[in-house]
Amino acid sequence: MARLMITVLNANIIIAAMDANDTHHARVADFLKSSTDDLRIPRLSLAEALVAQVRAERGAEAQTAIQALGIQELADNLFSALDLATLRASTGLKMPDCVVLASARASQARLATTDAKLAKAATDSGIELAL
DSSP, rough: OOOOOEEEEEEHHHHHHHHHHHHHHHHHHHHHHHOOOOEEEEEEHHHHHHHHHHHOOOHEEEEHHHHTTOOEEOOOOOOOOHHHHHHHHOOOOOOOHHHHHHHHHHOOOEOOSHHHHHHHHHHHTTTOOOO
């Protein structure tokens, strides 16, 4: 039996999935519907993705929809502060993107993002892209 692959999601995946007007919505929706991976998102990324929904007073509904897609919140103790600082210094990524990258590394997972800079940093460090 094949081992289930883990894919770590960036916040922009959730944001695009919940906004039909987002440029990446169709591609992300197709990815989420067809993925057989174990989809996970770091807590910080999930919070970031929920901000607009909370502002629109749809936070609880959005969280329920995310859970219905089978997306699970990742533990936030997978890496150290030094790991994050090192990634930030070496890649120039913003800290939330460093959290996603560090989570994918620590989980030996693929990464899903619509952000070109994060995608490049992931592939440069040997992480496979799922989207």
